[in-house]
Amino acid sequence: MVGLLPLRPFDASLDGFRNDALFAITTLMVSVLFVIVCGILLWAVVMHRQGRHAAVYERGVGQRHLLFTGFITAVIFFGIDGTLLVDAWLDLDQALWRFPRADEHPVEIEIWAQQWSWNARYPGPDGTFNTPDDIVTLNDVHVPLNRPVVLHLRSKDVVHSFYLPNFRIKQDVLPSVETRLWFQASAAGVYEIGCAQHCGASHYRMRGLLTAEPPADFAAWLAAAAADAARKYDASDVEAHWGWPWT
Ligand SMILES: [Cu+2]
CATH class of the missing domain: 1.10.287 (Helix Hairpins)
Incomplete structure (x- = not known):
């Protein structure tokens, strides 16, 4: 059918x-x-x-x-x-509705939406969000194949909607409340992240890319991104520390 x-x-x-x-x-x-x-x-x-x-x-x-x-x-x-x-x-x-349990070792990512892009944050080697070793990317999310991914989403400004057409999921992203989403990639590729809520003049440009890749490739990307994040970390840049404690 x-x-x-x-x-x-x-x-x-x-x-x-x-x-x-x-x-x-x-x-x-x-x-x-x-x-x-x-x-x-x-x-x-x-x-x-x-x-x-x-x-x-x-x-x-x-x-x-x-x-x-x-x-x-x-x-x-x-x-x-x-x-x-x-x-x-x-x-x-x-x-x-069955969010992955901790023993399924889901990949945890915080998404912070803003007009008109998607900020993504991985907890880094220490496994804790909002610490200096966090990995932060812009419009670029990587996930491993065949492992659950959990997203916690918030917005900096207005209501957005995190949309992955190739994964058949969509969730509103709100300034006041954290929303959640989970999925699992089964086919490698680079897929579009769209905003499905009209959120201003450049709403149409609010798109990112999600790369689903084999675990080894994901680990390599994560290690490179961690090294990059460590190089770029600036304690005085308050704007860059938008992460929140994962609950
Ligand atoms: Cu938007």
Whole structure:
């Protein structure tokens, strides 16, 4: 069924297929209802065209009408919203809400959004955020393949939305509240990070790159980035110390 939607971006994530399946089911059900409604409209136009028979005004309060209305409403409700009943099959809870446990050793990254770029912060060799050995990048996030990644997100200014089309996830990034997201990359590549919330004049330029790579390549990148961060660290640059304690 997912094949019905060939125009979706390449799925590079462990759980993206669940999102695609739900999207496909919903699209299919809405399409079926669309055809039925168009059929009814066409039937009404033909059957009630001028001269065929006089129109009759119905108040729609009779038991027969109420039952019919209830039936139609139920069909629409279960046909569209009812697709969420396939939750058990798609196991969406498992994919969306089961954040990785500590013993799964997720990669932890803080994302600080601002007009109009994405700041990323890794905890560095000491494993603690907001310390001098943190690794800080701009519009450049790297993650290893086949290992969960947890993001904690905040915004410096307005509401943004961290969007990874190739991983089928999106989360609002707010100035006042920390939001969270997790995913796992299953295919190596360089993918786009987009902002999905109109956030000002240059919203369209607010994009970064996410590189998913084998663990050895990720470790090499992380080591190089750590050395670079140590070189650039400036204790007096208050603006650069935007990290927060990971909770
Ligand atoms: Cu934005």
